[in-house]
Amino acid sequence: MGQTLAEKILSAHTSDPVRPGEFAQVRVDVALANDVTAPIAIREFEKIGTGKVFNPDSVVLVPDHFAPNKDIKSAAQCAIMRNFARDQEISHYFEVGKMGIEHVLLPEQGLVLPGDVVVGADSHTCTYGALGAFSTGMGSTDIAVAMATGEIWMRVPETIRIVYTGVLQPWVGGKDLILYTIGKIGVSGALYKAIEFAGQAIDALSMAGRFTMANMAIEAGAKAGLFAFDDKTRTYVDQRATREYTPYAADEDADYAATIEIDASLIKPQVAFPYLPENTRPVSEAGNIPIDQVVIGSCTNGRVEDLRVAAGILRGKAVHASVRCIILPGSQQVYLDALREGLIEDFITAGAAVSTPTCGPCLGGHMGVLAAGERAASTTNRNFRGRMGHPESEVYLVGPAVAAASAIAGRITRPQEVL
Amino acid sequence: MTIKGHVWKYGDNVDTDAIIPARYLNVSSTKDLAAHCMEDIDPAFAASVKKGDIIVAGENFGCGSSREHAPIAIKGAGISCVIASSYARIFYRNAINIGLPILESAQAVREAKKGHELEVQIEAGTIRNLTTGKTYRTAAYPKFMLAIINAGGLVGYTKARIEERRRG
Numbered sequence A: 001m002g003q004t005l006a007e008k009i010l011s012a013h014t015s016d017p018v019r020p021g022e023f024a025q026v027r028v029d030v031a032l033a034n035d036v037t038a039p040i041a042i043r044e045f046e047k048i049g050t051g052k053v054f055n056p057d058s059v060v061l062v063p064d065h066f067a068p069n070k071d072i073k074s075a076a077q078c079a080i081m082r083n084f085a086r087d088q089e090i091s092h093y094f095e096v097g098k099m100g101i102e103h104v105l106l107p108e109q110g111l112v113l114p115g116d117v118v119v120g121a122d123s124h125t126c127t128y129g130a131l132g133a134f135s136t137g138m139g140s141t142d143i144a145v146a147m148a149t150g151e152i153w154m155r156v157p158e159t160i161r162i163v164y165t166g167v168l169q170p171w172v173g174g175k176d177l178i179l180y181t182i183g184k185i186g187v188s189g190a191l192y193k194a195i196e197f198a199g200q201a202i203d204a205l206s207m208a209g210r211f212t213m214a215n216m217a218i219e220a221g222a223k224a225g226l227f228a229f230d231d232k233t234r235t236y237v238d239q240r241a242t243r244e245y246t247p248y249a250a251d252e253d254a255d256y257a258a259t260i261e262i263d264a265s266l267i268k269p270q271v272a273f274p275y276l277p278e279n280t281r282p283v284s285e286a287g288n289i290p291i292d293q294v295v296i297g298s299c300t301n302g303r304v305e306d307l308r309v310a311a312g313i314l315r316g317k318a319v320h321a322s323v324r325c326i327i328l329p330g331s332q333q334v335y336l337d338a339l340r341e342g343l344i345e346d347f348i349t350a351g352a353a354v355s356t357p358t359c360g361p362c363l364g365g366h367m368g369v370l371a372a373g374e375r376a377a378s379t380t381n382r383n384f385r386g387r388m389g390h391p392e393s394e395v396y397l398v399g400p401a402v403a404a405a406s407a408i409a410g411r412i413t414r415p416q417e418v419l
Numbered sequence B: 001m002t003i004k005g006h007v008w009k010y011g012d013n014v015d016t017d018a019i020i021p022a023r024y025l026n027v028s029s030t031k032d033l034a035a036h037c038m039e040d041i042d043p044a045f046a047a048s049v050k051k052g053d054i055i056v057a058g059e060n061f062g063c064g065s066s067r068e069h070a071p072i073a074i075k076g077a078g079i080s081c082v083i084a085s086s087y088a089r090i091f092y093r094n095a096i097n098i099g100l101p102i103l104e105s106a107q108a109v110r111e112a113k114k115g116h117e118l119e120v121q122i123e124a125g126t127i128r129n130l131t132t133g134k135t136y137r138t139a140a141y142p143k144f145m146l147a148i149i150n151a152g153g154l155v156g157y158t159k160a161r162i163e164e165r166r167r168g
């Protein structure tokens, strides 16, 4: 019996080939932590007593959640990480001014590559599945162990294959595909499993769209969301890779736990209502939802392709008088690319605020926290109660096109309504 | 290990932002995190939870972020054990890794009400509802996980493995 992509990659990182359900010690190529999870990981790392990390080139530390330091407490957390990076001579520590949101930054810098096993103390580490890497989020103690030993325990997941047929409608992107999928299978629809995304619509999707989809695999409970390596992956990776890599492919006769077919040509722009990412419906059926804030960016939709879509809609228009529109480029490079393309000017002229890269409002941290009763349309990935601020505030998850259109209309709406 | 405590009951898909809101993640001390545990879905929890109490919840408990702050906050609040119908995988491994006992039993969950008293035997995998008198069996832990639990968590387990390798 053949192997799925996840089984192939994991087998290449263990002493013996693995099957779903087995527990294995897996070698890791990259271990990642951020300013929220690193302080606990460092505390646990010190208890293990190896003194040094297994390889200072394989550990990546990014202060992105509450950085630039939001308050004295966050400053202390960031300082713990900064000092550790210095003491351990970590090569990939990204200071404010060079940093980005981790899951935009790592692929962009060529630090995660096809065929890698990547573990991160952040649930959206699954984003790198877009490159054909097996990457998954874990807790701080796991990352402490990975930093100390270069290995981690894993239960090998079964794989669900989701095949998207057909050609996408206008204004439909990766975000709409993944929101639609989560609406269909539910927030625990892929619990303990890996997902392989495939089909004609996936082949045609940009790398940015694939990153968006892999990013939200966790919102269906999945351990990883993987894409096959193709020419698009090669073009993306070859401009960036800092080391050799090995792409893997699923076997023709691989054994899938389930195969789901979705006719992607029928999918319309989607919105997920509070307080779960599975509460999705087409924007055309959203009804009248006035909004106070729009957030465009994050690790889900903070790439230049996303900003291009949003700027294309906002260009020459004005953000609605009762809306605060906040743009969060995913990295310094994305910011610079957007600046050179004139997108930043489009945003500012339309009356939007452009932030330095940070997680900020995505987790209700800073730079756009909601008051009781306020509503946001956001291109982020979670709309749990209290996620962007007060427990009585609401987050509606959308793609960049719907977010930009909604910023102009002052309520959740389709791009067609404002153009 | 035998655990006895009263039930705090919650529904399906209790997410990590409900267990510990992200706005409090600029600290990592157990005491600070415990003080805000469950705040957005049950503001009374942190102030009235008693040492040894048990959280009982539905499907997909702990979904959302990878924050180990979630099981740390629960353990720090004095909760002795979590029983749910199912768990989000990162929460599950975090709980095992930090030594928070965690069991799966949809039936025990269905029949437990807030305030019921439960007695849990971790190794045997039995849950006894002392209020109703009913007993439930849960699936035993896989051998590999039991080794982590018996080592007091992943750090203890890893230290022992490193020591073993050193000795050859």
Ligand code: SF4
Pocket: A065, A101, A102, A103, A122, A124, A298, A299, A300, A358, A359, A362, A363, A380, A381
């Ligand atoms: S942008 Fe949001 S989801 Fe992404 S890493 Fe930051 S906090 Fe997490």
